[in-house]
Amino acid sequence: MTDLLATLYPWTLSLHIMSVIAWMAGIFYLPRLFVHHVEQADNAQTDELFQMMERKLLKLIMNPASIATWIFGLMLVFTPGIVDWGMVWPWTKAAGVITMTWFHHWLGKRRKDLAAGTNRVTGRQYRMMNELPTLLMILIVLSVVVKF
Template identity: 80%
Template sequence: MTDVLSTLYPWIKAFHIMSVIAWMAGLFYLPRLFVHHVEQSDNARIEETFRMMEKKLLRLIMNPASIATWVFGLCLVFTPGIVDWSMVWPWTKAAAVLAMTWFHHWLALRRKDLEKGTNKVSGRQYRMMNELPTVLMIVIVLSVVVKF
């Protein structure tokens, strides 16, 4: 199996990068949709449009992209010679990816709250949470590129 992973390494890496880009796009955009949804909730037609957009973004783009990111990422982890677990960088990257995954699930729960009309998070709070994926992305990129 490891021979296959080594042979396919450039392809796996390319698909990992593409899936990360798609996942990150959703992680950046969904909280912004929530901000506008919360702040425009007085119009039923607009609110229904937001619900539809949020659901499709999460289910059709973010969920498949996050799964692909994890699958290709784990393939990279198990490729011989790629990860040196005695260094700090794989641990910081792993922690940031776990935090990113937590954020994804937190957003999914907030989408359900918005759909049910039980949202308790303000537009300002969504704006603040929208910064989390940027911070995590910085940690991940620096970890992988600089390998500190």
């Protein structure tokens, strides 16, 4: 099995990078949709439009991309010679990815709140939360590239 993972490494890495890009695009965009939804959805038609955009972004792009990211990422973890668990960087990357996954699920819960009309988060709070994925991206990329 490890020989197969080593042979597939370039493909696995490529698919991992592509799925991360798709996931991150959604992670960056969904909170911005929430900001505009909270601040500008003043009628039922606008509210329905935002709900449709948020639902499709989460269900059709973000969820599949996050699952693919995890699958290809775990394949990389189990590829011989790729991860040295004696170093710090795999642990900081893992912490960043787990936190990013938590944020993804937090966004999913906020989407359900908006759809149910029970949202309690302000546009300003969504703007502030929108900074979290940027900080996590910096941590994850520096962990992998610089290997600190």
